[in-house]
Amino acid sequence: MKKLRIRMFFIITYAFMALSSLCEANGRTVTVPPTSQVEKRVVSSGTIYRVVVKHADTANYAVYNVFIPAGVERVRGVFIHQHGCGMEGRGASTAYDIHYQAFAKKWGLAIVGPDLYYRNGCNVWKNPESGSGPSLLEALEMIGNASCHAELKDAPWLLWGHSGGGYWTLAMMKNYSQRILAAFCYSPAFDPVWDYPDAALKIPLMIRHAGAGDANASDVRCWQTAVNTFHKLREKGGLVSIAYTPYQNHNYSFVRYMAIPFYESVLSKRLPTGAQGSFKEMKDMDKTKGWLADTLSLNTYAYDKYPGDPAALSWLPDSIVAAKWKEFVITGTVIDRTPPPVPYGLTKKRLHNMAVELTWKADADIESGIKQFHIYDGARLIARFPEHGVYQWFDTNGDDAIPMSVLPEMKTVVMVPMAADSTLSISTVNHFELESSKVAFQSK
Structure with a gap:
């Protein structure tokens, strides 16, 4: 695999504030360990914490950016989005990704964007035993203390990994299987050669690969990794599926459109509901209530209706995921058929007789994010925000958010006469061109 030269659309600047030794939340006061060095940045939808975990006996270190949504009293799970080989320095973008932030807000999740900086690159960090596993645990505990979310260290995980990060994800299934809700x-x-513990067979896993178009050199073996892992787990009753997209390649796939509904199905069935929300309280999947998918014919079946050997087919958590899986493997994407949520927190301020300042907030569409906003005077479209391009997109190679930093404030000035004050409204447009209902601005 070649290291890719990445065009940085935006450079992340860390305008973080160091945390004091005490934090308060929900009536609790917690002492932050003095060695934690946790920093934070408040963004419109929550708080992003940043910590560097260094290894005392080597030059290796890891940087973690962790997003916690505003208003979450208890973190119920942790979504860990692991970059691939040669993509060190790009992991932070996931914490700033408004699409994933909306997903996290809905389910009460924290988002972890790791950057693993190790000598010899992923040849070291791809194996959790090298330190990338323990450093994650350390970072979660440190940020849990600093954020007054001590439950973070025991919350169950959703794992996501690209390329070398996919290998790391499979290795985490071997080493930390009891902590994992689902993996993509x-x-x-x-092509890992290890055997998996029995606990790993309970983890719903989806593997996407591009067949001949993937990275299949003798030292990479993506096609073989997918097929061999599938057979190894499936033959033992593992809850694993393959999503084969032959018209794409190693660095080009709209995987988040498949991964998010897959995760949501599993979360609805496995997420702990107890007071503590520990990974020890995860529920087991009932595989007989799942669906099966034939990767050759692309037919799908209810588990209890399939007449053949279920171990030969992919296992999927329900009929909705089965339908989206079929769409994804045929078309390479999953179409969003519902409009995004409406903007909220709208204000307007008259600057002079022709200019009005508009501000608002918006949650991203969980299915397809935010493309732009439309501003109306009555029924007439008078402006788009941003004026050109899109509000946020993602690089299919690595699934990184673009821009890779804090997004522009939802604020603009429109030129309209005073007579239009009562007729200004705004809507959100997602990446499948579906538009929310219009919402009227209120005077500040």
């Missing part, structure tokens, strides 16, 4: 691998590499 985007073209995992290096």
